[in-house]
Amino acid sequence: MSYKKxxxxxxxxxxxMLMYLTRVQDNNxxxxxxxxxxxxxxxxxxDQLSQEDLIYQPRSRRGYDKYLYLTASGRQRAQELLEEYGLCDKALNERYEFRSIFPHEADQAADIENICFPPHEACTPAMMKDRIEKVPDLFLVAVDRATGQIAGFLNGIATNEYSFRDEFFSDASLHDPSGKNIxxxxxxxxxxxxxxxxxxxxxxxxxxxxxxxGRKMLLLTCLKPKVKMYKRMGFRDQGIANSSWGGEQWHEMSYVLNI
Ligand SMILES: CC(C)(COP(=O)(O)OP(=O)(O)OC[C@H]1O[C@@H](n2cnc3c(N)ncnc32)[C@H](O)[C@@H]1OP(=O)(O)O)[C@@H](O)C(=O)NCCC(=O)NCCS
Structure with a gap:
């Protein structure tokens, strides 16, 4: 006898699943x-999902707020359900391994950078290798488990400064391991x-x-067409950045993690 829900x-x-698929990252x-x-x-x-610790419903003096938070177990349960229902999220964590970069992956990262960015915006292979040598733990790579190859990555350096400057791109020795900001x-x-x-x-x-x-803040610069994408990820647009990288006009975006 087949089981029906x-x-x-x-x-x-x-x-x-809908809560998970329509989620946005909070920046509060x-x-x-x-x-x-x-x-x-x-x-x-x-209320039932709250009792099962799958979501959290914040309350203010006026009553419940108009949004809810997914708890870690709610997020995990939603991913399992998507898989069970044959929907395409396909638990990205199963398809990709997320971790810091290994030194021998420097060439791969440099190649990916050249594919993803035009020459005047891309970080040079030498700069990429220097960054990976000095700050591997501030890379996060997604490795395709099927091929063992990097599919994508994000990288940064730590500092106690609060504003972006172009030297961060070219000089990895500005990395301060105890820096509160990225x-x-x-x-x-x-x-x-x-x-x-x-x-x-x-x-x-x-x-x-x-x-x-325990980092406090993350900062990045991006071109105007990407502002919306980063806002959807929870970043705030701080306006035009103090950067002329690649001869372009950049927006500075920030994300506060801890105060
Ligand atoms: C931009 C980039 C990282 C997106 O990668 P991706 O894995 O396809 O992105 P996702 O599927 O996670 O999409 C995340 C969101 O960004 C949006 N998005 C994706 N690519 C976008 C693009 N090129 N421009 C604007 N928005 C984009 C998606 O619509 C999605 O929006 P949603 O939250 O409303 O669903 C990828 O296209 C890339 O590497 N581009 C070249 C390098 C680059 O531009 N990097 C970022 C610049 S700082």
Whole structure:
């Protein structure tokens, strides 16, 4: 006899998946790093998910807020459900391994940078190798488990400075291991791995890792067409950056992790 889900179970599971798929990354100085989803679900159902510790519903003096947070177990359960329902999130963590970079992967990273950025914006292979030698733990790579090759990565250096300057791109010796802030230097995903949420997952895992290390703030610069993408990931647009890298006009974006 084939097992059929009850209507209530299906609504609960589908709602949790929707909460996960429509989540945005919160950027609120007054609470630690989290993913939030706007409410539009049955109240009883949300209470049940709260009791099961899959979501958290913040309250203010006026009552419940209009958004909810996914807990770590809620996030994991949603990923399992997506897989169970045959939907495409495909638990990126199963397809990719997320970790710091190894020194022998420097050539791969330099090649990916050249594929992802035009020559006047790309970091040179020499700069990339220098960064990997000096600051491997501030790289986060996604490695395709099927091929063992890097599919994408994010990298940065730590500092106690609060504003981006172009020297961070070219001089990895500016890295201060005890720096409270991270200057992000590049987000790259190879074309064949794009469009499935990999960049978002890399950024998510990077933010969580650095939040756990007690970092305060992350800063990056990006061109105007990418401002919306980073805002959706929880970054704030601070306006035009003090950067003329590649002769372009850049926006400075910030993400506060801990205050
Ligand atoms: C930009 C890039 C990292 C996106 O990688 P990806 O894995 O395809 O991105 P995701 O699938 O995680 O998409 C995340 C979000 O960004 C948006 N997005 C993806 N590529 C985008 C692009 N080129 N321009 C604007 N927005 C983009 C997606 O629509 C998605 O939005 P959503 O949150 O509303 O769903 C990848 O295209 C790349 O490496 N490009 C070249 C290098 C580059 O531009 N890096 C970032 C500049 S600082």
């Amino acid at each position: 009850s209507y209530e179970d299906a609504v609960k599971e589908l709602s949790l 100085e007054f609470c630690p790093y989290r993913e939030l989803s706007w409410k539009g679900y049955d109240f009883q159902l949300m 200057m992000l230097l590049g987000l790259d995903v190879l074309p064949q791995h794009r469009g499935q949420g990999l960049a978002k997952e890399i950024v998510f895992q990077y933010l969580r890792r650095e939040w756990e290390k």
